[in-house]
Amino acid sequence: MAQSFTEENYLKHIYKLSKNSDKGVSTNALAERLETKASSVTDMVKKLSAKKLVNYQKYQGVTLTKKGQQIAVDIIRKHRLWEVFLQKHLGFGGEEVHDVAEELEHINSTELVERLDKFLGYPKYDPHGGPIPDSKGVFPEPKRVKLDELELGRSTKVMGITEHSDAFLSHLKKLGLELGTEFILKERSDFDRSVEIELNEKTIQLSHDVAKNIFVAY
Amino acid sequence: MAQSFTEENYLKHIYKLSKNSDKGVSTNALAERLETKASSVTDMVKKLSAKKLVNYQKYQGVTLTKKGQQIAVDIIRKHRLWEVFLQKHLGFGGEEVHDVAEELEHINSTELVERLDKFLGYPKYDPHGGPIPDSKGVFPEPKRVKLDELELGRSTKVMGITEHSDAFLSHLKKLGLELGTEFILKERSDFDRSVEIELNEKTIQLSHDVAKNIFVAY
């Protein structure tokens, strides 16, 4: 059962949105993400539901079924493999890569993906640090690193903390950081080793004291 | 002005069909090539005409405009560059390559194509011997080789002959070979060096005496 370009995009974004919020993805959230209207989302979601790719109950949001999830993960796999190719072999810069990979990820040929994976040397992480699932959809164990030591430009997520005082915990909560929160490391000051991260479109400063106590995925 | 996947396919096939027959491409011929119905072709051709990509007069067939031709040639460029990549770097076999390249050719990013071209070392011919136009749409001068010496599997075309007797000329004519005729070299017998070529879906045998007197594009 082949999916259209559009259907694949819906599945991919449902996957990404439901990673954060364990609940069903709301119609509006999807509409915003896909730059379309809520009514279009409702229509498409019904179609995906008829194909058993999502679970959908009116007004309750959507989640992916097993099948839907497999497709979504496979698209992420393709996207990240192409990013590796574009950046490491074609010399694309970090930012330019995304739009092109966005198109390439919808090319459907198992043969192509497997050969590309081999050509690239079976990479486990893309150039932004995103983990690349294998052909069965299994993500690699993320390596853990202190935020303190992470390379600039990496997209990552909170894997753990090494300080458990109430003060620290509530500080993190206030910043919007908890286990699993995803963000991008933008800057690190040479002066005081404080870091700047991007989280949900917002830029946040973290002191070195905070950064050194957070484990993140590498 | 962006073209859809479908529009690009129409342009590409109009280009390929009009290379043979210097006249306008007929609706039916296009329909057959695109595995669609004549009525669909008429509709699409009107649309392309409105966009000034083809010249179209009712019942007179279509030809490409300058703009349409540029787009068609660019798609061929992309198709052949991807074929080089798939075959030389990913290790695809000669036949499997085509369908995948058919999808990749529609990815629109000048940046991507230029970088791919550079990565591949600015190849002038694809693995089947097809000439690859440069970024300005200019095809390379085809090298000439005797059919006698051409590699098996090459698609090529008649560039000239080295024997001009009436007997030879009328023999060629009967076989359907003339200047510019395109075909694929399929087999060469070890026994008598006769060759088997594929021309318009038909398989034809040529003796060594014939093959050695035909120049073809390499």
Place this chain on the structure above:
DNA sequence: ATACATTTTTAGACTTCTCTAAAAATCATT
């Protein structure tokens, strides 16, 4: 040059994905 066959076009309809506008359901606040 007339009659028949073939090709091409038109007309109307269907699918996929989208939108706007309005109705229905849910949520939030007091």
Place this chain on the structure above:
DNA sequence: AATGATTTTTAGAGAAGTCTAAAAATGTAT
């Protein structure tokens, strides 16, 4: 729990590309 705000769904319609069936144009033979 009632009101108002927000979210979501429905209804109807539009653009792109396709199809079938029928009409119009062209080509071909004698």
